[in-house]
Amino acid sequence: MTNLFYQTKSPRPVLDRAEGIYMWDTDGKRYIDGSSGAMVSNIGHSNPAVLDAMRAQMDKSTFGYRLHFQTEASEVLAAKTAALAPEGLNKVFFVSGGSEAVESTLKMARQYALTQGQSQRFKVISRYPSYHGCTLGALAITGYAPMTAPFDPMMQRMPKVPAPRAYLDGLDPQDPATGLHYANMLEAKILEEGPDTVLAFIVEPVGGASTGALVPPTGYMQRIREICTQYGVLLIHDEVMTGGGRTGRFFGAEHWDVTPDLISISKGFGGGYVPLGAMIARDDIVEAVMGAGGFIHGFTYAGNPLACAAGCAVLDQIKEHDLIGNSARMGDKLAERLRGLMQRYPLIGDVRGKGLLMAFELMADRNTKAPLPANLNAHARLVDIAYDNGLIIYSRRTRGGTSGDHFLVCPPMIVDEAQLDDITDRLDRSLASYMAEIPQFSGAA
DSSP states (O other): OOSOOOSOOOOOOOEEEEEBTEEEETTOOEEEETTHHHHTOTTOBSOHHHHHHHHHHHHHOSOOOTTTOOOHHHHHHHHHHHHHSOTTOOEEEEESSHHHHHHHHHHHHHHHHHHTTOTTOOEEEEEESBOOOSSHHHHHTOBOHHHHGGGGGGSOOOOEEEOOOHHHHTOOTTSHHHHHHHHHHHHHHHHHHOGGGEEEEEEOSSOOTTTTSOOOOTTHHHHHHHHHHHHTOEEEEEOTTTTTTTTSSSSGGGGGTOOOSEEEEOGGGTTTSSOOEEEEEOHHHHHHHHHTTOOOOOOTTTTOHHHHHHHHHHHHHHHHTTHHHHHHHHHHHHHHHHHHHHHHOTTEEEEEEETTEEEEEEOSBTTTTBOOOGGGOHHHHHHHHHHHTTEEOEEEOSSTTSSOEEEEEOOOTTOOHHHHHHHHHHHHHHHHHHHHTSTTTTTTO
């Protein structure tokens, strides 16, 4: 019996300790954290340098309310963050998590529009599928039916455009025409809604939980930047999952050399040591809002000195150990291994991602892209089998949350090649076990 509850009743063992890429339960069983939790523990667990930095800050103070004090830790982390951000985005607003970071970008965008005499701009276009957080504001721009449908009457519904899932649509993601095809859907939606009513467009540079490490087709990111600029629409990059080096660049959008107007970041930014996230904003946006009376928004733990001290240490570890470079190198090797499994297992219909943000998608037919029957609950079953094999992976339903099954394989950025072999072996055994349970594949493993 327990007084604690979360989303489901799925039983899990009690965590005893964690170190590096490994976690142990109280029975002594060891697990490989093959998903970095929820793509959070980028630098691994129990990093001594981060723990030392946290202890040092605890000896000074653990809390300083932002309206009463500035803190050295928050000032230093803001400077480090701005130095990593694209040129012109030098203003940082701290929060405690990804949903708060996204919510902050939405409110900043709206308040900026008001300072520009554009009160009619309030619509935030996003993609379908997409996931941007669990607060009502973030849910309104999320395209994932099981999470949004119960709350639809409580939200201002926002317009959506299709995510650029070229692999499902039979298009070549390397063809610039494909990128243009999907990007121009944004322009069509802006015109349909009325350009003077559209406030912003929000996009994950590389897809996260809802689309399973979806990499945009060639030219897509550049074209949506052009469209947003043309119509005076603010471009928001949701880097909650991609920010922090996981894709092989500190920000995922760096792969396409595109600069947004606002960025949300969390997860790997704090590495799981203390809840931490941030909004990073264009200088003139913040100056306009502050000049008009201030940002009407905030959270109690914003800029918490203990969280910021941990964040500074996380960024230092990423730099000192070249973890971004390791993400790129190990990501290439992980992709090779996943593609090798795809050759062996016909139910793997696609492998995709950047760096150590990788995913594979299960399909009933690789040629037609038909998903496995939803009643098989493959997204849950394979996770459980892998768990029994001492491997933690992360799954979601690919096609709007109602069908399709993808699995994120995103180990900490400290992973080495021998550990990738171990992950691959455990995933191999898990896939073989799962295929044996499905009549149409039971003899193919």
